[in-house]
Amino acid sequence: MISRRVLITGISTYWGGRLAQALERDPAIETVIGVDSRDPTRELERTEFVRVGTQHALLRRVVLAAEIDTVVDTRLVVDSTTASASEAHENNVIGTMNILAACSGPGSTVRKFVLKSSAHYYGTAQDDPAFFTETMHRPHPPRTAIERDIVEAEASIADFADKNPAVCVALLRFANVLGPDVRTAHTRLFSLPAVPMILGFDPRYQFVHEDDVVAALEHLTRNDLPGIFNVGGDGVLALSEVAGLLGKPYVPVLLPWATGIAASVARRLGLDIPPENLGQLRFGRGLDNRKLKATGFRYRYTTRESVVKLREHMRLHPIVRGVQEPYRYEREVEEFLRWSPNVRDPAYRAEPRLNSGQLVELQKAMSAAPAGRGRPPSKSPVEHYDDLTAAEIGSLVGSLERDDLEELRGYEEGARARSTVIRAIDRALERASSVGR
């Protein structure tokens, strides 16, 4: 199944925004709708933002009204420093439940569901295998709130997949993410002057670069690949190796005993190591990423390269800080730019572009429709017409035949109705008719 109408939940998370930006560029995707309870944080062109409550209770109406065929859920909180425990629970457990409810039931148009989950599903324990494959389960029940939430959210997804066999359900478990743009507990840990460790432990760590996260979500959105996939860069590094790559000392700030208490004291002092990462600092975790690679996905960065990229960013960051202005979402401005007939410069308005298959369908629908109402022709006689500026069109119309000009005029009236362009076409028409006489 080819996804055409995509709904992204959690559009205001870093991942939702990045994925929407990636999908927007593809003309085969008709519609991208993003929902979230907060304003988007990434600049979006043709993605439509709809604000919903954290519980996503009204989502079903959006899904049905827009005939969504693919839902990508990027909303799961997998880092307890980014939200309070109750917010995370509300979002991860109740939110997932409501989103799944919105996608199931009779009459649902949803055919694909992609969930971004986390390798925290596997937890960390002494008797873990060195590389988790997708079929493995965590050996012990979860002990931290975030892990409990993730396990619960995944359970409801598995239940959804069982009850909706016609829906292609894909679940991605991501390793810890590193990258210049994303803020996670680990990027914060590594931006300290020294890399903290637990005395006597050198855990194995696997990371995935932020670009690979977006690429993996896109890969699963574009292809029909039901099942669970681990996403982590090639290579598992020891924490001492990571510290070496970052060029930082490796300091035992935590003792092997009473680590939880020490970490909560450190949290008061500003060194925030979330409880779900304490286990990783002790035992580490590795993922077997081969199943996703076997589907044709190629990672751009290995774990080592992700760390090196982060180091480069951290060295450059103090110099270029503040150069890029952060994006601010202002609803009225976005709506004016998208829908107002007064916006004339096409550079400011991103319109949905149709691919050839959709055009054929549209033309069929139009020829079948009663000819009375003058709907504008959907296709312009000039290729890449939408990309041309008014001046370029003006110089181009002189070379066109009379019939083409008439068609073009109709198209322009229906599409953008730029007066300069219409006048230019009219002049060319006059000239063409005088020559014809």
Added chain:
Amino acid sequence: MATEERRRSSLRVEDPAREDFGDPADSELAARRAGDMRPFLPGIEPERRLNDWGRSERIEGAFDRTLYEWFYRYWFRCEVEGVENVPAEGGALLVSNHSGALPPDAPMIGKAIREEHSHPRPLNITVEHFFKGYPGFSMLIPKLGCVAAHPDNVQRLLYDEGQLVLVFPEGRKGSEKLYKNRYKLRRFGRGGFVEAAMRAQVPIVPVCVVGAEEAAPVFAQVGLAKRLTGLIYFPITPTFPHLGALGMLGYLPAKFKIRFLEPIEFDSEGMHEDKSLVQTVAHEVRARIQENLFEMVRTRKSVWFGW
């Protein structure tokens, strides 16, 4: 119906062979159809000093040149027989008897393969999960080529990576046994090692080590001290605990002999599902090692000077 069945089970059962793939290169496609993920193993990054298991050639090399070298050549004066039974390439599961408080047998077997074999290869030593959770050990043990004895780890090493793996089916029951029980093999677990070799379709090479029992004789086990220190056992040896933690290395200069027996091959698929076959093979391996141990001890003239 078939696709519906597949989707229904899609989140529970992983079977890449049944999935429908797009347009990849032919060899990759064949591998996917067969469910063989070996072509997708991560590549080796030459800039790295550690491998994905946490093994450090640098640290291992440093141990190998100093401590191991000295023990192997001068202290235990290791004698090696049948090292050609270890395959020169591909995976193989080495199965050995186990003894000594801080067992010297594992590094000596690894050293023997590095020193005597025509194709020296690294040996992965499986150890208890305990070591991953104990401060200090957790840091050092993986660097020296030790891997937690998890069936999935063994499968990945043997089948996917085609490496040598050493297991001690007796586990800690072997290394905690008292001096009076020397060279009497304990129960060989539940035959998990045979299952691992059959699943990966690699040969089992039984290994017998004589001398380790006398090098680190255990006279008693102290239950209370074990609980207080959190160790897996707390033995009384000639040098431990009264000489402190380094007393663990206070081995007596017993003469070592390491004998590699003929490999046992498994060539057909799905043998590991036959539990009775697994048990039969496990008993057979144990019997061969026991028989050779008794034979080696019987012909030994002196504990310290050997044969």
